[in-house]
Each structure stands twice: as C-alpha cells, then as structure tokens.
Amino acid sequence: MLTLDAEQTVGDFVRQKPTRARVFESLKIDYCCGGKISLSQACRKRGIEVGAVLQAIHQSDELADADTLVNVDTMGLAQLADHIETTHHAYLRDELPRLDAMTEKVARVHGDKDDRLPTVRQAFLILKTELEPHMMKEEMILFPIIRQLEASAERLDFHCGSVANPIRQMEREHDQSGAALALLNEFTDGYTPPEWACNTYRAMLDSLEKLEADMHQHIHKENNVLFPKAIELEQERG
Ligand SMILES: [Fe+2]
Ligand SMILES: [Fe+2]
Structure with missing residues (x-):
C-alpha cells in the first residue's frame, strides 16, 4: 500500500x-x-x-481507473501545453459565449424573483472578461516560450527575461479567476436551484458547476505541473 x-x-x-x-x-x-x-x-x-x-x-x-483521466505528470512540456489548449482552452471558447447568453437571459427573465441572479451575471462577466485575454497571453506568449525552452538544449534569452516573470503574472490572474468562481459558487448556494427554477436556470447552474470543475483541473495543470516544470527546465539550461 x-x-x-x-x-x-x-x-x-x-x-x-x-x-x-x-x-x-x-x-x-x-x-x-x-x-x-x-x-x-x-x-x-x-x-x-x-x-x-x-x-x-x-x-x-x-x-481509480488510470485510463479515465490523462496523467499530465508523464507528459512533455510542449505536449502538456498542447493538451491544455485543445481541452481546457477549447472548452472555454465554446462555453463562455454559451454561458454569457444563459446568465444574461436568466437574470433578465427571473432577476426580479431571485435577487442573486444579477450578481451571478456580474460575477460571470468579470470571469469571462478576465479569462479571454488570459488564455490569449498563454497561447501567444507563455506557451510558445515553454515549447522553445523544451526544444532547445541551450540557454535562451527571452524578451520577458526569465520564464518565471510571465508565470507569476498568470498565477496572479488564476487567483482572480479562482476568486470569481468562488463567488459564483457562493451566490448560487453551491449551484442549487430554487424549487421554481425553469430549465434554463437549472441548465445554467449545471453548466456553471461544470465550468468550476473544469477550471480547477485547468489551473491545477498549469500552476502545479506545467509552470514549476518550466521554471525547473530554465534553471537546468543555466
Ligand atoms: Fe490556461
Ligand atoms: Fe491559465
């Protein structure tokens, strides 16, 4: 054992x-x-x-069935960056516009009956506004640096100095997203619908709950696997 x-x-x-x-x-x-x-x-x-x-x-x-979830710890860094883009970033690109429409509709139609709904809508908008440029920065700046680090045997000089600099910024942004997600969880009583909730309201809560779980996996793979390994690799390259 x-x-x-x-x-x-x-x-x-x-x-x-x-x-x-x-x-x-x-x-x-x-x-x-x-x-x-x-x-x-x-x-x-x-x-x-x-x-x-x-x-x-x-x-x-x-x-645990070892095959049901990918083991990111055994992946190379470029492979892991690709995996994050094709799963978590792709998921957010589909889901954020869908949830944008849903939170807007539910707040508009039921906001007078349930005063938490306009707050849910606001918290969601904050999250969406943070996440879109955040993913862009990872895809255009940080992940390409990480791929280059892995591909080169020598020390590289990046525009941003050390890879630790953009990583620190990304981690700060993760904290902000984490806080917005915690607010969404709190404002919806852990995604519990009131008895009278219509199907759109219920579907919105269900999608928000899935969004939170996916974001937790996503941030975990970056903060606890990809980023520390990239910092370590840069140090090895001297
Ligand atoms: Fe990401
Ligand atoms: Fe991120």
Missing part, C-alpha cells in the same frame, strides 16, 4: 493521481490556486480531520 503523506502539498497529491481531484472537489479543498499548501494545513483551514481525508484519498486511489 502506498503511504500517503499529509505534509505533501495538495497540488502534488493531484499531480500524482488526477482522480484525487474528485475527493478534493467533494470536500471543497482548493487544489489549484490554493494547491501549494500541505494537505494537513488545508484540512485545518476547512476544519476537517486529516485522517478521514487520507482514507478517502486511499479509497479513491483504489477505485
């Missing part, structure tokens, strides 16, 4: 086995933006007993 170390960071737990993200999602333990703290610290923060969480992780590991 694999020994699980509660002093390991939450991000590392998920890096080693992506299926563990489901355990953290269900316990509302932040493994992406907040993934740099140890599991024991994260449990203290959430007021849950670390032993029970380790047990849940152990059970999830036993059940």
